[in-house]
Amino acid sequence: MHVVVMAGGSGTRFWPVSRQARPKQFLNITGGQPMVVETCDRVTSLVSDEEIILIVGREHLNETKTLFKGRDVHILAEPVGRSTAACIGLGAVYAAHLGCQRPVVFMPADHFIAKPAAFVESLKQASEIASSEAIVTLGIVPTRPETGYGYIQWKEERPDFWKQKAYRVVAFVEKPTTDKAKQYMLRGDYLWNAGIFVATPKTILKALERYLPPVHQGMMRLVSAFGAGGFENQLEVVYEKLESISFDYGVMEKIEDAVFVVPCDCGWSDVGSWESLFELREAEQDENGNFREGECMLIDCKKSFVSSRGGKMISCLGLKNCLVVDTQDALLVADMKKSQEIRRITEQLKLKRRNDLF
Amino acid sequence: MHVVVMAGGSGTRFWPVSRQARPKQFLNITGGQPMVVETCDRVTSLVSDEEIILIVGREHLNETKTLFKGRDVHILAEPVGRSTAACIGLGAVYAAHLGCQRPVVFMPADHFIAKPAAFVESLKQASEIASSEAIVTLGIVPTRPETGYGYIQWKEERPDFWKQKAYRVVAFVEKPTTDKAKQYMLRGDYLWNAGIFVATPKTILKALERYLPPVHQGMMRLVSAFGAGGFENQLEVVYEKLESISFDYGVMEKIEDAVFVVPCDCGWSDVGSWESLFELREAEQDENGNFREGECMLIDCKKSFVSSRGGKMISCLGLKNCLVVDTQDALLVADMKKSQEIRRITEQLKLKRRNDLF
Numbered sequence: 001m002h003v004v005v006m007a008g009g010s011g012t013r014f015w016p017v018s019r020q021a022r023p024k025q026f027l028n029i030t031g032g033q034p035m036v037v038e039t040c041d042r043v044t045s046l047v048s049d050e051e052i053i054l055i056v057g058r059e060h061l062n063e064t065k066t067l068f069k070g071r072d073v074h075i076l077a078e079p080v081g082r083s084t085a086a087c088i089g090l091g092a093v094y095a096a097h098l099g100c101q102r103p104v105v106f107m108p109a110d111h112f113i114a115k116p117a118a119f120v121e122s123l124k125q126a127s128e129i130a131s132s133e134a135i136v137t138l139g140i141v142p143t144r145p146e147t148g149y150g151y152i153q154w155k156e157e158r159p160d161f162w163k164q165k166a167y168r169v170v171a172f173v174e175k176p177t178t179d180k181a182k183q184y185m186l187r188g189d190y191l192w193n194a195g196i197f198v199a200t201p202k203t204i205l206k207a208l209e210r211y212l213p214p215v216h217q218g219m220m221r222l223v224s225a226f227g228a229g230g231f232e233n234q235l236e237v238v239y240e241k242l243e244s245i246s247f248d249y250g251v252m253e254k255i256e257d258a259v260f261v262v263p264c265d266c267g268w269s270d271v272g273s274w275e276s277l278f279e280l281r282e283a284e285q286d287e288n289g290n291f292r293e294g295e296c297m298l299i300d301c302k303k304s305f306v307s308s309r310g311g312k313m314i315s316c317l318g319l320k321n322c323l324v325v326d327t328q329d330a331l332l333v334a335d336m337k338k339s340q341e342i343r344r345i346t347e348q349l350k351l352k353r354r355n356d357l358f
Numbered sequence: 359m360h361v362v363v364m365a366g367g368s369g370t371r372f373w374p375v376s377r378q379a380r381p382k383q384f385l386n387i388t389g390g391q392p393m394v395v396e397t398c399d400r401v402t403s404l405v406s407d408e409e410i411i412l413i414v415g416r417e418h419l420n421e422t423k424t425l426f427k428g429r430d431v432h433i434l435a436e437p438v439g440r441s442t443a444a445c446i447g448l449g450a451v452y453a454a455h456l457g458c459q460r461p462v463v464f465m466p467a468d469h470f471i472a473k474p475a476a477f478v479e480s481l482k483q484a485s486e487i488a489s490s491e492a493i494v495t496l497g498i499v500p501t502r503p504e505t506g507y508g509y510i511q512w513k514e515e516r517p518d519f520w521k522q523k524a525y526r527v528v529a530f531v532e533k534p535t536t537d538k539a540k541q542y543m544l545r546g547d548y549l550w551n552a553g554i555f556v557a558t559p560k561t562i563l564k565a566l567e568r569y570l571p572p573v574h575q576g577m578m579r580l581v582s583a584f585g586a587g588g589f590e591n592q593l594e595v596v597y598e599k600l601e602s603i604s605f606d607y608g609v610m611e612k613i614e615d616a617v618f619v620v621p622c623d624c625g626w627s628d629v630g631s632w633e634s635l636f637e638l639r640e641a642e643q644d645e646n647g648n649f650r651e652g653e654c655m656l657i658d659c660k661k662s663f664v665s666s667r668g669g670k671m672i673s674c675l676g677l678k679n680c681l682v683v684d685t686q687d688a689l690l691v692a693d694m695k696k697s698q699e700i701r702r703i704t705e706q707l708k709l710k711r712r713n714d715l716f
Binding site for chain 1: 374655657658664666670671672673674675676677678680682684687688689690691692693695696699700702703706707712715
């Protein structure tokens with residue numbers, strides 16, 4: 001079995017800690033290690049390091065090599081970002097190149113999982129189903145009527161030959177309104193789409209061939225380059241022309257045959273905002289519901305997130321639902337409820353051409 | 359006429375900008391200049407620089423000399439702080455030493471005055487009354503039922519020989535409760551005690567002789583040292599033994615004879631907290647009632663005070679009634695309503711022996 005860890009994305013939702021050139025998968029926002037390392041470590045009971053294929057943006061290649069020094073993970077660098085269809089295609093041809101014919105797990109490098117054992121168990125289940133040329137997704141059991149995630153609707157079936165807890169997918173659904181999200185919770189046949197897929201390289205490539213032929217053709221050109229030695233050059237030529245399209249949109253939403261979902265209750269979060277990070281680190285909160293990191297003094301504060309990452313002591317007095325993040329060169333103070341709107345700050349910084357800060 | 363500017367106090371109410379070793383009179387919190395400079399500049403229409411006697415703590419002597427380089431103000435350094443009775447005594451004997459027999463203004467270096475012309479006018483009135491061996495205080499016309507100030511109760515009189523707007527003082531009153539403060543506002547015969555006195559050196563020394571004989575004796579020893587050259591040594595010897603007592607408590611509250619008050623409506627503030635500073639700089643607030651200083655970006659913020667003094671850009675999102683002050687080595691984020699409780703932070707810093715930060 002192989003695991004493809006997709007670490008190519010960029011984003012500044014954790015500004016001022018995350019920056020354009022320093023996306024969250026390379027930050028240690030969920031614990032002691034950068035998320036990309038935690039993501040790889042999470043599957044070590046499932047695969048050895050040599051069975052991990054890590055796909056990063058070229059600008060992060062050196063940093064990644066440093067992070068994984070002494071480990072045998074395969075590291076591939078995308079010359080430019082081309083969304084998940086290309087990345088999954090690349091992972092599939094590379095896994096095949098390594099001789100893998102068994103199911104491969106494709107997963108983002110910037111998610112948090114509170115219960116890794118449950119997660120690995122679900123991957124094993126998914127893998128068994130995926131052996132039969134199916135594409136299997138993990139469907140996260142919703143814990144709230146979240147409007148920030150896509151959903152997967154399933155249909156109950158009990159196919160004898162599996163004896164697995166898995167369902168046939170009826171539809172992939174875009175981010176819903178609040179009303180719809182509440183309905184989905186009540187109905188119970190909707191799961192969160194975590195963007196985690198399990199399938200054999202062959203199945204992935206067949207799906208690309210059918211639904212995204214240009215991406216498939218690009219990947220085939222890479223296959224011929226593996227032996228010839230000019231892989232990196234060819235990767236650049238191929239990626240330059242590739243369409244940037246997500247695997248969900250380009251393949252999963254269009255596919256009509258065998259797509260299955262394994263429900264998974266593993267404390268998953270895509271960690272999309274400071275507020276969601278605050279919530280998932282609940283166990284580390286003090287008796288007043290405050291999370292603190294680095295040197296800080298909190299007096300009469302409630303439900304606040306205070307992070308000192310610039311070496312400076314932060315003193316807080318009488319705060320409530322407040323987000324304070326200090327780094328070497330920038331400071332954020334925000335109402336926690338507004339943490340989804342951080343982009344309003346980074347957009348301003350972009351307009352002001354403060355390239356040093358975003 | 360002479361003016362004694364008392365700049366010896368220390369305090370950390372404007373932490374993290376003010377520190378034990380850097381009290382607010384040496385900071386530029388109210389505008390472009392350190393408060394001690396603004397205080398002296400405020401009376402330049404009344405006296406020349408040679409008629410200003412500036413009394414500072416010894417630890418601030420060099421800084422003061424630098425601030426007043428090229429100006430002829432007299433600068434005296436107290437070896438230790440001994441509250442206002444000693445400081446006013448020192449100012450009185452020094453003014454007498456300079457040949458002054460006319461009334462002297464004694465005033466703190468760390469007050470803000472929005473209408474300096476009205477202030478100077480009141481000092482002139484007070485000075486005329488003080489010529490006749492009276493001690494005259496300025497009484498600030500209250501604009502709110504403030505519980506943080508002492509009050510002066512007056513009794514209406516119309517002595518013919520003055521034709522001045524001045525009243526005989528009935529009592530000096532300690533900081534009142536909220537109920538009492540409201541009563542004082544309604545009655546109209548209570549004014550705020552700003553700690554600003556006008557009296558001749560002779561009158562001051564007579565009052566000290568009567569109510570604080572040890573302080574008076576100390577001052578007399580200084581007088582004999584003026585000619586002999588060993589003034590600084592003698593100052594140290596005298597101050598070492600002096601009681602630390604305020605002029606209000608030691609003299610004004612006990613005095614039974616001629617004490618008068620000149621009501622003054624000059625936009626006075628003792629600038630006792632970040633909140634009071636925020637209020638008195640109202641004119642500089644933006645359309646959402648925010649005050650900003652240094653490089654900062656405010657999005658969806660209301661009635662907040664954001665000061666960047668450490669060279670770092672501060673980004674604020676969705677704040678309300680919030681106080682954010684960043685300096686080179688410390689950061690404060692507080693509910694504006696709690697700005698009177700800053701000492702809770704500095705006390706903690708003291709306990710933690712963070713001498714670098716308080």
